[in-house]
Amino acid sequence: MAQIIIKNVRKEFGDFTAVKDSSFTIEDGEFFMLLGPSGCGKTTTLRMIAGLELPTSGEIYLDSEEISQKPPSQRDIAFVFQMFALYPHMNVRKNLSYPLVSQGMPRAAVKAKVAEVASILGIEKILNKPVGGLSGGDRQRVALGRAIVRDPKAFMMDEPLGALDAEFREHMAEELRALHDRMGATTVYVTHDQLEAMQMGDKIVVMNNAVVEQFGTPQEIYDKPATMFVADFIGSPSMNFLRYEGSVNVGAHAIELNGQVLGVPRQMDNATGKLVFGVRPEHVLLNDDGAYRGEVLATEYLGTTQIITLDTPNGELKARAPSGQVATVGEKIGLTFKSDAVTLFEENTGRALRSELNDEVLSNG
Ligand code: ATP
Numbered sequence: 001m002a003q004i005i006i007k008n009v010r011k012e013f014g015d016f017t018a019v020k021d022s023s024f025t026i027e028d029g030e031f032f033m034l035l036g037p038s039g040c041g042k043t044t045t046l047r048m049i050a051g052l053e054l055p056t057s058g059e060i061y062l063d064s065e066e067i068s069q070k071p072p073s074q075r076d077i078a079f080v081f082q083m084f085a086l087y088p089h090m091n092v093r094k095n096l097s098y099p100l101v102s103q104g105m106p107r108a109a110v111k112a113k114v115a116e117v118a119s120i121l122g123i124e125k126i127l128n129k130p131v132g133g134l135s136g137g138d139r140q141r142v143a144l145g146r147a148i149v150r151d152p153k154a155f156m157m158d159e160p161l162g163a164l165d166a167e168f169r170e171h172m173a174e175e176l177r178a179l180h181d182r183m184g185a186t187t188v189y190v191t192h193d194q195l196e197a198m199q200m201g202d203k204i205v206v207m208n209n210a211v212v213e214q215f216g217t218p219q220e221i222y223d224k225p226a227t228m229f230v231a232d233f234i235g236s237p238s239m240n241f242l243r244y245e246g247s248v249n250v251g252a253h254a255i256e257l258n259g260q261v262l263g264v265p266r267q268m269d270n271a272t273g274k275l276v277f278g279v280r281p282e283h284v285l286l287n288d289d290g291a292y293r294g295e296v297l298a299t300e301y302l303g304t305t306q307i308i309t310l311d312t313p314n315g316e317l318k319a320r321a322p323s324g325q326v327a328t329v330g331e332k333i334g335l336t337f338k339s340d341a342v343t344l345f346e347e348n349t350g351r352a353l354r355s356e357l358n359d360e361v362l363s364n365g
Helices: 042-050 092-101 107-121 136-148 166-183 194-200 218-223 228-233 359-364
Strands: 004-013 016-026 031-035 057-062 077-080 154-158 186-191 203-208 211-216 240-248 254-257 260-263 271-279 284-286 292-301 305-312 315-322 332-337 343-346
Touching: 004 042, 016 042, 016 203, 016 211, 031 042, 031 194, 042 077, 042 154, 042 186, 077 136, 092 107, 092 136, 107 136, 107 166, 136 166, 166 194, 186 194, 194 218, 203 218, 203 228, 211 218, 211 228, 228 240, 228 271, 228 343, 240 254, 254 271, 284 315, 305 332
Parallel strands: 031 186, 031 203, 077 154, 154 186
Antiparallel strands: 004 016, 004 057, 203 211, 240 271, 240 315, 254 260, 271 343, 284 332, 292 305, 292 332, 305 315
């Protein structure tokens, strides 16, 4: 069992606040992603869970026990660093045994444990090799092995695949995820790569400027973004934002955009002023019936689909269309939007307005 609760955790370095009052829960066995742009406070959050930094305020619980101010050695959490710190003068077996021998574990037990971990990772054949000559992937496996042998309650990983090239990175990501599924150990994983987070994570926390913007499953975060930041950061191309001035009332099913009435999910908030109509590229349909029109600026062929960039009265917009659909630069095309997938935002705060689509997610988040 390893449930981790983060409650109002804050970290200040002098005058600078790296993490502002974060709260979220990592359930036992989850592969949990901390996602956000560089400098947003992901690593600091991870280091506070591991005990490498102490929070300025707030609490961290591991299986209901408060560990906020405990040193790393008393937390039973393994930290896997980006730069794998292996002992270069030892072979693989010794690298794996060392953490156990230094804990005073009897030799026979060490041998059995190393054999078990080597088998989990598929590295039995390289146990007697020096780590110096290993491939990147094998070094990665040995580094993970060093964390696994101690049977920690949870693993912390800080961009463990960051240094790898794209193809190999994808392979190792699959391997890591498969390993997690076999072992079922709670894992917290830092990345700035939204695709990696979406592919690997059971849950994602999206951070920006020291603040947790949203926390949920990949699908919740993608389909029901709580803020414009999340809507923009997740997805490629990201969500389109059509800006307009207007008002919405509780119960509204439609809004008016440049004189055209467009359907939206039933609204649950009132708002007036600068608003944003948010729609993902795959929910924009190029359709002669659409009275709302845009001019084709560019097309980008992607194989089965294409991305069509259009100029509209409310800003530039990207549509994902089947690659067979003909769209010529300069042509004016009617657009319709999948109304039940639209999110309205308040531009000044960047927050999503509550609707039938996102109410449950926003109320929980
Ligand atoms: P990256 O992916 O670039 O590492 P990150 O989201 O992991 O980004 P953090 O490493 O948590 O970000 O850093 C958050 C902010 O806190 C940064 O502006 C960083 O410069 C600052 N920071 C981190 N550690 C310290 C420290 N020991 N002293 C002062 N400032 C720090």
